[in-house]
Amino acid sequence: MSVVNEGSDLNGGAGERAPVPPPEPTVPLDSISVPEEVRCLVDYSPIPAVVSDPRLPDNPLVAINDKFLEMTGYEREEILGRNCRFLSGPKTEPFLSDKIREGIDQRRPVLVEILNYKKGGEPFRNAVLIAPIFGEGDELHYFLGSQVELNGQELGPSPTRAARASELVKTLSPRQAEVMKMVASGLRNKQIAYELGLSEKTIKMHRGLVMEKLGLRSSAEMVRIAVEAGI
Known part of the structure; x- marks a missing residue:
């Protein structure tokens, strides 16, 4: 998942971002509990994937797979309990951020190909999918986010x-x-x-x-x- 910060260069001129320490978690890490069936969605995913909980303050990450850590360079304890906006940077596209927020607000799947940044500041084009997970009674419980790092020739929606x-x-x-x-x-x-x-x-x-x-x-x-x- 990704949330945009500021900047607007869509397909070019994406310089590196200075490394930025992740924010403090918005919830105590020992309070995070995820059902096994939801955790399996990321644990067994062949691509980078995370789960966030919109019922908690700031919709923090509550499950993260190893492939996401390998792609972004972060350690699990650095980002668990935090909103995924730490991936954004100076050239991340605001209009794509709006598209993500609309999907989250409307509780529907959304797919964008957005410029994100790894822990060390390296920019990369990220095909981000966010999809809701509902519980009983149409109650929104989680968002599943999966990511695919696109190569240099894939700088926009394909x-x-x-x-x-x-x-x-x-x-x-x-x-x-x-x-x-x-x-x-x-x-x-x-x-x-x-x-x-x-x-x-x-x-x-x-x-x-x-x-x-x-x-x-x-x-x-x-x-x-x-x-x-x-x-």
Whole structure:
């Protein structure tokens, strides 16, 4: 996840940022508790991923996987309990920050390709996906954030990736695409089963078929493909 600071150079002139110590955590670290099923979303993700809790002050990170630490250069204890805005810097794009905030405020998935900064100040283009995770009664519990560091030739939103994602989704059956869309909207298996009038076992089967057919390794990848495809 990412929150923008200031600066506006979209695709060029992104110099390094002087290393900035992370802020103090907004919640006591020993008070952070995350259900195992939510923690697994990041622990088993093949790409950098985090979970934040919007019910806590300043929507802090409550789960972080090792790949995120490797990508950004931070240690887990430096950023746990803090909002993810520490990734922003002088050339981070404000209009993309607004898009992220709108997604969070509206409790819907959002995907942006934003300029972020690593711990040492090195800038990088970050394809950030943020998706809500709902509990019972449509209560917003968490946000799942996954990141992909783009190479130097990918300095903006990629129509190629969007087209590729759309083609992948077209290979799914209508029911599989429907389940994929509901997963991307933040619903869990039990909630999807209720909405569609199916058993939870059937929903798990459809999710498994989607993962197998599209060659995906995690729910985070499924959500990313769904958002890129615009479903």
